[in-house]
Amino acid sequence: MRLVKKNANKILIMNKLSSNSYGSNRSKLNTLINSLGRVEKYDATQVHCCSFAKASDIADGIKVRFSNMAGGYPFSFLGITWKDSETLYLCGEFSDASDKHLSVQKEMQRQTSGFAAKRFVKNKYKRFIRSDFSTFRIQWMLFVVWMKCKDNADFANMLLLLPHNVIIIEDTTKQHSDTKEIWGCTNQALSAKRAEVKKETVRQAKASNPKISKTALKRLVNSETCKVNGIGTFVGQNNLGKILMICRDCLIQGVEPPIDYALLESKDIHIMGKRLTFPTNNTPMSNLHIVA
Numbered sequence: 001m002r003l004v005k006k007n008a009n010k011i012l013i014m015n016k017l018s019s020n021s022y023g024s025n026r027s028k029l030n031t032l033i034n035s036l037g038r039v040e041k042y043d044a045t046q047v048h049c050c051s052f053a054k055a056s057d058i059a060d061g062i063k064v065r066f067s068n069m070a071g072g073y074p075f076s077f078l079g080i081t082w083k084d085s086e087t088l089y090l091c092g093e094f095s096d097a098s099d100k101h102l103s104v105q106k107e108m109q110r111q112t113s114g115f116a117a118k119r120f121v122k123n124k125y126k127r128f129i130r131s132d133f134s135t136f137r138i139q140w141m142l143f144v145v146w147m148k149c150k151d152n153a154d155f156a157n158m159l160l161l162l163p164h165n166v167i168i169i170e171d172t173t174k175q176h177s178d179t180k181e182i183w184g185c186t187n188q189a190l191s192a193k194r195a196e197v198k199k200e201t202v203r204q205a206k207a208s209n210p211k212i213s214k215t216a217l218k219r220l221v222n223s224e225t226c227k228v229n230g231i232g233t234f235v236g237q238n239n240l241g242k243i244l245m246i247c248r249d250c251l252i253q254g255v256e257p258p259i260d261y262a263l264l265e266s267k268d269i270h271i272m273g274k275r276l277t278f279p280t281n282n283t284p285m286s287n288l289h290i291v292a
Helices: 019-035 085-093 099-109 114-122 137-151 153-161 188-208 214-225 239-253 261-266
Strands: 004-007 010-013 040-043 049-052 075-077 080-082 167-170 233-236 274-277 289-291
Touching: 019 239, 075 137, 080 085, 085 099, 085 114, 085 137, 099 114, 137 153, 137 239, 137 261, 153 239, 167 239, 188 214
Parallel strands: 049 167
Antiparallel strands: 004 010, 040 233, 075 080, 274 289
C-alpha cells in the first residue's frame, strides 16, 4: 500500500516504483488522459467498478468520499482555504476579469459548502456563466482536484487505499442535471436492484425494531445497499471518475498529471481578483504564477 503523509503542507509518496512498473503505469495514465470526454460502457459484471454517488457511500470497505461536495477535505489555493473542490470548480464558471464575476466568486466562497454555493449562488447567477466554460471545464476540473490531492493528505490517502485496478465511477443515475453523463455514468440495473434491497432492508428493520430511529435506519440502508455491486453496465463519459484515477496514478508514480496548461492559460482565468498564469512548457505546477 502506498500512502502519503503531510509534511510542510505537502504530500510525500512513501515508496517508489520499479522502472518496469513505472512504464506500465505511465501507459495506463496516458490511456486515461486520452479517454477524457469519451463515452464509456463499463460492464460491472466483468470489471471491478468502485462507484460513488454521495459522501456516505462505502466501497470495498472504504468510505469513498470522492464527491466534489464532500466536506472534510479543505485545501489551500491562492492563500485561501477552500472548504471543498466544488466551490473552486464553480468559481471557474465565473472567472473572467469582470467585477461581476469577482463578486459571484466571493459570494460562493462565503457559503458553508460547495452544495450551498451551487444551489444558492450559481443558480442565481446562471446567466453570467462564461460562454466558453464548456471548452475547458474538464481540464479545469482536473486542475482543481489535483490541487486538493496535493494539499490534503487525507483525501490523497483515501484514493490510494482503493485497489489500484478498480475503475472509479461517479454514479449519476439519480441526478437530473444535463451534465450527469459528462461527469459520471448511469446504471439503471444497479439502481433498480439497490432500490429492491432498500425496500426489503426497511421492511425487515421495522419488523424487528418498530422504534428504530431514522438515523439508524438510514445508516443500515446505506450499509446494505452499498454491498450491492457487480450488476449492470455504467454508461457515460465518467470524467470525474477518470480524473480521480489520473490523480491516483500520479500520486503512485510521484509525477504531475499532464494537464493541458496551454488551454487553461489561453482562457484568461481570474480567481478572487488574481489572474492565473499557467506554465506552458511542461514545467511543474509549482511554477504557477499569480498576477494580481
